Amino acid sequence: MTAAVFFGCAFIAFGPAFALFIFTIARDPLRVIIFIAGAFFWLLSLLLSSLVWFIAMKASNAEDTKVQKGLLIFGVMFSVLIQEVFRFAYYRLLRKANEGLAAISDEETSPISVRQMAYVAGLGFGIISGAFSMINILSDSLGPGTVGIFGDSQYYFITSALMTLAITLLHTFWGVVFFEGCEKSRWWVIAVVVCLHLLVSGLSLLNPLYEGSLPPVYAVTVLMAVWAFFSSGGSLHNLSLLFTSKRSEVESS
Amino acid sequence: MGQESFKWFPLLVVSLFHTSVRCSSVEQKIYVELNSTVPCVRLLNATHQIGCQSSISGDTGVLHVLETEADLDWILSTGPHPPYMVVMEAAFFTRSTMVKMKNSSRVAGVAVIKSNTGPTEGFSPHTSCPNQNTGVYTEHYGPELANCNNTVWNPLGNGLSYEDFAFPIFSLKDDNQTQVIRKCYEDHNMRMNGSAPQYPLCAMQLFSHMHAVTDTVTCMRRTDLQNSFSINPEKLCDPLSDFNVWTSIRPLNNSIKGHKENESVVIAAARLDGRSFFWDIAPSAEGTVSSIVTLLAAAQALYPVALEAPPQRNIFFTFFQGEAFDYIGSSRMVYDMENSKFVIDLDNVHSLLEIGQIGLRNGQSLWMHSDPVSRKNTTVNKQVANLVANIKSVASSLNLSLNEPSATQALPPSSFQRFLRVRPVPGLVLADHQASFTNRYYESLYDTATYLNVTYPSDLSPEQQLEYETEAAKSLTQVATLVARSIYKQAGGEDRFLNNITADTKTVAKLLYGFLIMSNNSWFSSLLPPEALGRGSILESSPPQYYIGLRLDNTVKSVTRFVQFILANMTGTVTKLNQSQCQNPKDVPGESKDLYSYSWVSGPVSVNGTTDPYCVRSSVHLSKALSPAFELTDYGSREYSTWTESRWKTIRARIFLVASPQLEMMTLGVGVAVLLVSLVVTYFISSKAELLFSATREPPNTTY
Numbered sequence: 001m002t003a004a005v006f007f008g009c010a011f012i013a014f015g016p017a018f019a020l021f022i023f024t025i026a027r028d029p030l031r032v033i034i035f036i037a038g039a040f041f042w043l044l045s046l047l048l049s050s051l052v053w054f055i056a057m058k059a060s061n062a063e064d065t066k067v068q069k070g071l072l073i074f075g076v077m078f079s080v081l082i083q084e085v086f087r088f089a090y091y092r093l094l095r096k097a098n099e100g101l102a103a104i105s106d107e108e109t110s111p112i113s114v115r116q117m118a119y120v121a122g123l124g125f126g127i128i129s130g131a132f133s134m135i136n137i138l139s140d141s142l143g144p145g146t147v148g149i150f151g152d153s154q155y156y157f158i159t160s161a162l163m164t165l166a167i168t169l170l171h172t173f174w175g176v177v178f179f180e181g182c183e184k185s186r187w188w189v190i191a192v193v194v195c196l197h198l199l200v201s202g203l204s205l206l207n208p209l210y211e212g213s214l215p216p217v218y219a220v221t222v223l224m225a226v227w228a229f230f231s232s233g234g235s236l237h238n239l240s241l242l243f244t245s246k247r248s249e250v251e252s253s
Numbered sequence: 254m255g256q257e258s259f260k261w262f263p264l265l266v267v268s269l270f271h272t273s274v275r276c277s278s279v280e281q282k283i284y285v286e287l288n289s290t291v292p293c294v295r296l297l298n299a300t301h302q303i304g305c306q307s308s309i310s311g312d313t314g315v316l317h318v319l320e321t322e323a324d325l326d327w328i329l330s331t332g333p334h335p336p337y338m339v340v341m342e343a344a345f346f347t348r349s350t351m352v353k354m355k356n357s358s359r360v361a362g363v364a365v366i367k368s369n370t371g372p373t374e375g376f377s378p379h380t381s382c383p384n385q386n387t388g389v390y391t392e393h394y395g396p397e398l399a400n401c402n403n404t405v406w407n408p409l410g411n412g413l414s415y416e417d418f419a420f421p422i423f424s425l426k427d428d429n430q431t432q433v434i435r436k437c438y439e440d441h442n443m444r445m446n447g448s449a450p451q452y453p454l455c456a457m458q459l460f461s462h463m464h465a466v467t468d469t470v471t472c473m474r475r476t477d478l479q480n481s482f483s484i485n486p487e488k489l490c491d492p493l494s495d496f497n498v499w500t501s502i503r504p505l506n507n508s509i510k511g512h513k514e515n516e517s518v519v520i521a522a523a524r525l526d527g528r529s530f531f532w533d534i535a536p537s538a539e540g541t542v543s544s545i546v547t548l549l550a551a552a553q554a555l556y557p558v559a560l561e562a563p564p565q566r567n568i569f570f571t572f573f574q575g576e577a578f579d580y581i582g583s584s585r586m587v588y589d590m591e592n593s594k595f596v597i598d599l600d601n602v603h604s605l606l607e608i609g610q611i612g613l614r615n616g617q618s619l620w621m622h623s624d625p626v627s628r629k630n631t632t633v634n635k636q637v638a639n640l641v642a643n644i645k646s647v648a649s650s651l652n653l654s655l656n657e658p659s660a661t662q663a664l665p666p667s668s669f670q671r672f673l674r675v676r677p678v679p680g681l682v683l684a685d686h687q688a689s690f691t692n693r694y695y696e697s698l699y700d701t702a703t704y705l706n707v708t709y710p711s712d713l714s715p716e717q718q719l720e721y722e723t724e725a726a727k728s729l730t731q732v733a734t735l736v737a738r739s740i741y742k743q744a745g746g747e748d749r750f751l752n753n754i755t756a757d758t759k760t761v762a763k764l765l766y767g768f769l770i771m772s773n774n775s776w777f778s779s780l781l782p783p784e785a786l787g788r789g790s791i792l793e794s795s796p797p798q799y800y801i802g803l804r805l806d807n808t809v810k811s812v813t814r815f816v817q818f819i820l821a822n823m824t825g826t827v828t829k830l831n832q833s834q835c836q837n838p839k840d841v842p843g844e845s846k847d848l849y850s851y852s853w854v855s856g857p858v859s860v861n862g863t864t865d866p867y868c869v870r871s872s873v874h875l876s877k878a879l880s881p882a883f884e885l886t887d888y889g890s891r892e893y894s895t896w897t898e899s900r901w902k903t904i905r906a907r908i909f910l911v912a913s914p915q916l917e918m919m920t921l922g923v924g925v926a927v928l929l930v931s932l933v934v935t936y937f938i939s940s941k942a943e944l945l946f947s948a949t950r951e952p953p954n955t956t957y
Contacts, residue, residue: 004921011924016931145909233946
């Protein structure tokens, strides 16, 4: 029976990411490369932050719970900052690559726009971080047991999956907004992205209040979705255009 | 397999987040592993399999604590969440309950909480007629006595140990973890006014999958097949085996097998093993330890006198291993004697005295059992009567009440029966029961020190307990003196030396402590070789267990080692050999490895905490206790023991919560909905991407 939980959680956590990958990335080899490279950059950031974490844990006294709690908060914050540094590094790299691509292209512009790159790179970050936060939990969701013998919430698995979904989408949106900010040299945008990332990661410190952190995270996600929509060239006008065109299509058919 | 494929990933994460995972991995939030569990395992003989097993991935069921009859009804018929994993106090572990559960498909497994005191009416999971088919009485030999027709030896025996259960049964030690189980049950599974409890429910999973099935013949055939064809053969079962311990007053040349000229021995025998329903729980206090202790104390009492005034005949002490499983040890020794593979043969045997169960609570009398069938022969009868007279004359001076049961009564289950199967050896079995056993807990987990009345005042330290002379020790000392003097007299020793033979109460007390309370004591450790102590010590701070088990790499069971070294120290002499000479005395003049065995012994701990090891020369030897059936590769033997123990990989127990099917289905439903919605939405957006994200701020691509 617990296979149901496994598949349910897997679909929740990776369903949207899978759909995005299939319809927007998989068809274009250049996007796949940028996507994989984005995932790789995120992994590098993880490697670095886990190294620091490892050293900090070895150096500290494992018995002292206060120090451990402090270290955990420090670890989370440090990891977020490292991730954002790597996002910036990846942006710089893509800028350089974009010039190269434009040079060798038949046409004089690059075959991929910076906005598209921003989205693909963000999705790469999102999927790999989602995978790392979820797969461990997925393997335990196969059962036969479920969380709760120590009084934890029985909705642990589904909330974890929903959290992973939010993180995946958030990374995508952050990527779009972040790159836009870099492109336009609006440093406050980058600062807001980093702060929101810190906020969302900090919310996980509320655990084991798993359900508690979901609403604020989803609020941030919706906010970021809107912002990313507008910063990537969407507008209310386009939206209305979409619906009217749709209606006209319906009428014409 | 699905689970396997994900195993590498957590591993990767664990290696990255090594320390963070340590304290709160998801698995630790779900499962409580139960340590200190003992399973019931599968054993096989020529025709049957007995014991229990789980499926290969463990059996899971909703936990239910069996406390009343109503609970049993709930489990077996009315409860809405089958299958159930039943947790019960030992008091409920009866045949009727277990048979009901065995016949129900609603039971996933059973966990029995071990208790230290048994039910007052008695409990024995063994059969009522132990070793029924491998004793001496058959349709050809005393048919009226066969199959316990004449006396049912163990009337309390309910045969549970010999049932085959298709679900796992574990024994839990009563400690903090049973409290965790109870709490989990009370928090989640307790019925409220008879209505069914709500999800999430507390559940338990037991792993005890057994590799062998059907019977020894099948499993040995499969093992042999694997051995001959597979590159990486995997054994399915192993024969139960260990070692017998033997020694003699006058050393016998162990390198020359077969008949010894001018040698006539009186055998004094006891058994070394017992069993219970669960694997490796076998306290066997009255069943086995009483006789081991008595014979060891008798050997010690007898030895100095026998050196000073050697009796006419040799005296041969032997401890048989594996007797609970169709006389493995004695049948092997008799087989070896018949085939000239043992140091003596049956012609050398003058007579035999076996020590059976000796509880001796409240001054019961002792009984001398003999075989009525062989006594029909007048010469044998005369010899047996002579032996009886010898013992009686000794007993009269010792204030012990000693009797013979009626002349038509069969011999109780004993190693002596294996000798009688091949030859009418004159002999007696000394026991505390006239007819059926007085032991109410025969071969059960309640046959403990407490049952044997080996209890100590609460204010004693372990060291003081070791020395404390309990009432049980005092009465067993009397019996040991009786046995020692009787054997000496039977071996032709002169009467005037008899009064010099007295067993030492202190020794008996220390033996009882070591064999029943804690083997890790100063006395035992001073008698063992240094390598048996320290790391991987065979000494434990709990009572030794007497289940024979199996020997994977020719190691010797700890109990056998204890007996071997205690006997060596009691009957041996300290020599001046150093350690290397002791281990290899071949080159030292005057020493012989054929006659003697040499053991390098730790010695007592001195005041400053060091030990002074020395070399003991004795004639204590081990001989293999592996059933001849495996020697003859006759796995379907009806003559010899064919017991094997199945192999297994995991023995594990854990408790956790299970989610309601509704929640699981809801998770799946949400998942599928999210997947479908995101597929549709993404397809829609990506197809309209040009329109939506019309690059109003980006100049349109105008190059051609």
